[in-house]
Amino acid sequence: MIHRFYLILLLIFVGFAMMKPDKNPVIHVPKGWPKPTYDFKKNPLNEATIELGRQLFYDPVLSRNDQVSCASCHLQQTAFTHIDHALSHGIDDRIGNRNSPALVNLAWGKIFMWDGAVNHLDVQALAPIENHLEMDEKIANVVLKLQASKTYRGRFFNAFGDSTVTGERTLKSISQFLLTLVSTNSKYDQVMRKEKGIQFSESEQKGYVLFKKHCAACHTEPLFTNGLFENNGLKPDSTLNDIGRMGVTHRSSDSLKFKVPTLRNIERSPPYMHDGRFRNLQMVLFHYSNGIHASPTLSPQLKNTIALNEQEKGCVIAFLKTLTDTEFLMNPKYGYPK
Amino acid sequence: MCCFLRKGAAKIKLLISDGKTTSLLIGFLSAFSLTAQTDWSVSFKPMIEQQPLVLNQIYAVKNDTFRIDVFRFYLSGISFLKQGETVFSESNSYHLIDAEDTASYRIAFHSPKNLTFDEIQFNVGIDSATNVAGVMGGDLDPTKGMYWSWQSGYINFKLEGWNPKSTARKHEFQYHLGGYMVPYSALTTVRIPFDKEQSTDSITVQLATFLEQLNTAELPAIMSPGERAVTLSQVLPTIFSSK
Numbered sequence A: 001m002i003h004r005f006y007l008i009l010l011l012i013f014v015g016f017a018m019m020k021p022d023k024n025p026v027i028h029v030p031k032g033w034p035k036p037t038y039d040f041k042k043n044p045l046n047e048a049t050i051e052l053g054r055q056l057f058y059d060p061v062l063s064r065n066d067q068v069s070c071a072s073c074h075l076q077q078t079a080f081t082h083i084d085h086a087l088s089h090g091i092d093d094r095i096g097n098r099n100s101p102a103l104v105n106l107a108w109g110k111i112f113m114w115d116g117a118v119n120h121l122d123v124q125a126l127a128p129i130e131n132h133l134e135m136d137e138k139i140a141n142v143v144l145k146l147q148a149s150k151t152y153r154g155r156f157f158n159a160f161g162d163s164t165v166t167g168e169r170t171l172k173s174i175s176q177f178l179l180t181l182v183s184t185n186s187k188y189d190q191v192m193r194k195e196k197g198i199q200f201s202e203s204e205q206k207g208y209v210l211f212k213k214h215c216a217a218c219h220t221e222p223l224f225t226n227g228l229f230e231n232n233g234l235k236p237d238s239t240l241n242d243i244g245r246m247g248v249t250h251r252s253s254d255s256l257k258f259k260v261p262t263l264r265n266i267e268r269s270p271p272y273m274h275d276g277r278f279r280n281l282q283m284v285l286f287h288y289s290n291g292i293h294a295s296p297t298l299s300p301q302l303k304n305t306i307a308l309n310e311q312e313k314g315c316v317i318a319f320l321k322t323l324t325d326t327e328f329l330m331n332p333k334y335g336y337p338k
Numbered sequence B: 001m002c003c004f005l006r007k008g009a010a011k012i013k014l015l016i017s018d019g020k021t022t023s024l025l026i027g028f029l030s031a032f033s034l035t036a037q038t039d040w041s042v043s044f045k046p047m048i049e050q051q052p053l054v055l056n057q058i059y060a061v062k063n064d065t066f067r068i069d070v071f072r073f074y075l076s077g078i079s080f081l082k083q084g085e086t087v088f089s090e091s092n093s094y095h096l097i098d099a100e101d102t103a104s105y106r107i108a109f110h111s112p113k114n115l116t117f118d119e120i121q122f123n124v125g126i127d128s129a130t131n132v133a134g135v136m137g138g139d140l141d142p143t144k145g146m147y148w149s150w151q152s153g154y155i156n157f158k159l160e161g162w163n164p165k166s167t168a169r170k171h172e173f174q175y176h177l178g179g180y181m182v183p184y185s186a187l188t189t190v191r192i193p194f195d196k197e198q199s200t201d202s203i204t205v206q207l208a209t210f211l212e213q214l215n216t217a218e219l220p221a222i223m224s225p226g227e228r229a230v231t232l233s234q235v236l237p238t239i240f241s242s243k
Helices: A002-019 A047-057 A126-130 A139-147 A150-160 A167-179 A187-192 A202-214 A281-290 A310-321 A326-330 B002-017 B019-031 B207-213 B227-233
Strands: B037-048 B058-061 B064-082 B085-089 B094-098 B106-112 B119-124 B155-162 B172-178 B188-193 B201-206
Touching (some): A047 A150, A047 A167, A139 A150, A139 A167, A150 A167, A202 A310, B037 B064, B037 B207, B058 B207, B064 B207, B085 B106
Parallel strands (some): B037 B201
Antiparallel strands (some): B037 B106, B058 B064, B064 B085, B064 B094, B064 B119, B064 B155, B119 B188, B155 B172
16 A cells, blocks of 8 residues: 555656656766766756846846946857956956956866855856956845846746746856856867867877877866866966965965866967966967976976977967867857847 | 656556545645644844844943944754753754844744753854855845855854944944855854743843954954954854853
8 A cells, every 4th residue: 555655656756757848958068078066956957047147147237337247258259258358357447356267168167266266156156246346236236136127027937937036046047057158069079079071180189299298287188177276387476466276275385376277269268377468379388388487386297397399389289279169159059148 | 758657647547546545645644743843933132231232323332332233143053952962953954143134033943842952052154065055045145245255155244333443444343254164164153051941032142242352453354264253253152142
């Protein structure tokens, strides 16, 4: 008798599980990639929520004066970085103190910002929204503005089944959009997948070998970051005095360490480094071969000079350019909402 | 798959129409209510010496003067003990106590009837697991003004006001105590005698004890995690009592 009861329960559960249609989108994890770090169970992707997140990402309503949107500093065509800006500028043209990083493959991110000050993707958007140099708004006020908008009440209804706007829902929607920003279709990926007719050129291949030797310890495939904090030998800029990770942990062993950035779409996202000090990849390669600044926390991999001649540097750059994923950069799903 | 679903639905119908199963179902459901539950509450009353806290009002404390403009803190992981053994722990226990909303002083419990206990235990602040778990709703929603935007983490305890000795602008002071990362975890645990019945009863939050510890001349503000936040947080367990 008892079994029968459990059987009913089971059938009801299975029934519900199956009624929830498989139209729930999932992000594509290519073969051989690690599992995403993001816990999708706590925020299951849903078309309406992703769309709401996209609307929010492109809407200056998130800023105090309704003029700055996330996209102001994160432009799709430049892998969601701030084109041409060493230090990104925000509200009332105030200049921030760091370069805006690429927004790609965030589902695999463990910790966010150059210094890891943000510990979860869901709370990431709070930082720019409330930073007085960026959007200079309060999340509580954003919620009031959205709740007052009939259009947004409708979008929240579509996403969550009722039109109540909360901080949690607002942030989870933004996360959903960010999670869909997956770049896995560069020439590099196609070569790795052995797609027909796609091959590295001779210099790209040579560059790949050099890259694996000198760079991959930190810029580890397939994400092109090991997700750790390292000091890659940049001389501190005395006008900024950015101590990196140490600002968060207060540990002197973390001084001048920054999160290893991904190199996917790197060709499209100049200028480079946390303060945007290098305008092009030639300058980056010159740094690694000739410009390493020694300090107590310098990463061991960089203590011995990386000897690269001009031709070899050219090969590494040719390889880095194979990380450009045009489909990602042009995908209308990531663009300004119609 | 769709066809499996239809079959499943048919089966459920079949079983439900079976009288025996239905009575079993009713029996099962009523079993839930056998252990009688009751609703009761405990209030946390912020006081300054003998007077209940009212925001924006001036109080004399010892030979000093204070005005409190903002007072908010988290209580979490509430449990009740009898002779050292836990007899009831509230699940999903996170509460914001906010002087701007006196209704928040009262925490309602739903528990088995006739519980007896002689101590109450709770944390002042938010545990580290919750601090790294992303965005939450309800009292933990970041719109509550208790979340640091520029460096992830909850503010456990927030007190802002005025004191003539303060060296900050307009003699104001601001203490935002929090931090979950080792070695700067500011979470504190309080365990105090509380031998009450399950009726509406209260715990005093004696702000005067905290104010006496402040040195607003030397340190009029703490706004980030670190050693100073940890040190001042150590005072928090001493401000609660059930007298």
